[in-house]
Amino acid sequence: MRRATIYSIASTVGVSPSTVSRAFSRPEMVKSELREKILTTARELGYAPNRAARGLATGRTGVIGMLVPDVANPFFPPLIRAVQDAARQKDAELLLIDSELSVNAEQDLVDRIRPQVDGLIIASPRLPSKQLHEVLRGMPAVIVNRSVRGLPGVVCDNTPALQEIADHLHELGHRRIALLRGPRAAWAARHRAKAVRTWAEGKDVELVELGPIEAQFADGRAAAQQVAESGATAVFAFDDLMAAGVIAGLSELGVRVPADRSIVGCDDVLLAQTMTPGLTTVAAPFTELGRASVEMLSEILAGRDSRTVTLPGTVTLRGTVGPVAAS
């Protein structure tokens, strides 16, 4: 039992294939009565357009590619979900590629899927800007969660939220604060570090910079010792995963959160919501990030060019921040 095509529909309805094609792609060009008939029998025959064929003919495949460094990093699933949802609204499919944290792979992978997608959404690429430009040459693409000069992107600015939390910490009496930095190559890490640094300037606060370390649970946990020794009463971790690691490591050292130490994460990833106590963090607008990326990609595909979009993170107070312990 072969799949229905415009030909099988055409012959059962008694029209030409082109008419069937038009009934789908240019409905206004075919008389409504005929169109109804075509659409009906199409449904009966279980017809679904073959995108590959359509793509060959039009040069548009109807699929957008999404490249992420690691699907299992909790930052990406909500983003993928949002992108996938937005894509669906636009009647596009999503081809997902995981570079498995390999910077080299990013290049090859992009080349590889180039012909099968209309455009690409690249989340948190680690490739140096120059190479990124090269790889993306001639390919409609938008970068999410990193700002690269000359490339369309959508990013989240956590600066105000981070600083608001810092103020909060200050009010609670914290005067020695640790900044546990994320991966050196990560744009977000530099950006967030800067936000905290800027805030601390000229305040009666000592900022202890730790790291950079990888944004993994294990690395955060391993860094707990340093955090403990730093004498800081509060710590900004690069992201939630790292924060969770620090909390775990601290717990092993017998220090309690938030009783002995306050911890703040970033992103508001699922595990930040599900841990007990909940993690104080700044929430990334995943849905908007995803929607904006797809929107921007469509703009580019439509030949309009667009500028970088910046969306704000929002303060999310939960249970890992408290007043500085009386010692």
Place this chain on the structure above:
Amino acid sequence: MRRATIYSIASTVGVSPSTVSRAFSRPEMVKSELREKILTTARELGYAPNRAARGLATGRTGVIGMLVPDVANPFFPPLIRAVQDAARQKDAELLLIDSELSVNAEQDLVDRIRPQVDGLIIASPRLPSKQLHEVLRGMPAVIVNRSVRGLPGVVCDNTPALQEIADHLHELGHRRIALLRGPRAAWAARHRAKAVRTWAEGKDVELVELGPIEAQFADGRAAAQQVAESGATAVFAFDDLMAAGVIAGLSELGVRVPADRSIVGCDDVLLAQTMTPGLTTVAAPFTELGRASVEMLSEILAGRDSRTVTLPGTVTLRGTVGPVAAS
């Protein structure tokens, strides 16, 4: 600057397009010297085969579809990663579809991507078996994390691991144990409940069945009240997310884990590893599950038929289980 095709390569090398085609798909059929030359200029021209075209010609698209109920549920990302990785080994791409927990969508979605993929991997479908059979008719597919009679699948059997943990609980003195059941429509929920029930039979243990409830953090949290009132000293939650919810809810009621209550989850999802204390659970073999699914799909595509594969979960003792509290 158009993309390179076998034609552009053919004309610059001075051979026919078919030779170029063969150099890629049937390397042994073209003289090695010539092949080298072709491959080299292909690289120079930045050629990548157009899969859509290839797919049209061969009937094989080289992409496999994966349908998940919710990318953001922490169970799926590791599975997606494994599938994506296994697919890559086989030189296939991954089209990801999120049904967003809508049972109706499952049907439409399958129909929609049918023409663009060679086969489908469906994770944890909620559709009744009968409809599942219908939808999948004529489509190479494998079901992951659910066993459906007559459909190839790969599942995880947590029974021995769950029972081993139950024994452990028993040794620790627990005699009244709650079973917080998962979604009624979920195969895994029934399967896990059965494991615990079977274990409890004939033992000096009282099993209190709670639920079924949705496998969400919020639902677990809401169920904490019931758990507390049940008088159980230990609880088996359907999965880790639910377990995390119960712990959060219990905490609000002032009951501590594991001091006052022991909790065990299932799956060993990221958040189980990152919470403090770590969650005692049974780990799903994500990598093997993914690899096996892809393997099975290839078998089916190759015309061989295959039976259901069952992989064991493994006991993962962490910090949420302890001796029954002296009261």
Place this chain on the structure above:
DNA sequence: GTGAAAGCGCTAACAC
């Protein structure tokens, strides 16, 4: 408003 025909990039007989 509808049909005929060419062509998208590739593969697969079939010749040579």
Place this chain on the structure above:
DNA sequence: GTGTTAGCGCTTTCAC
């Protein structure tokens, strides 16, 4: 070993 040709399912001029 390599070239020729037809055709995969669709869109899109161009006629009618």
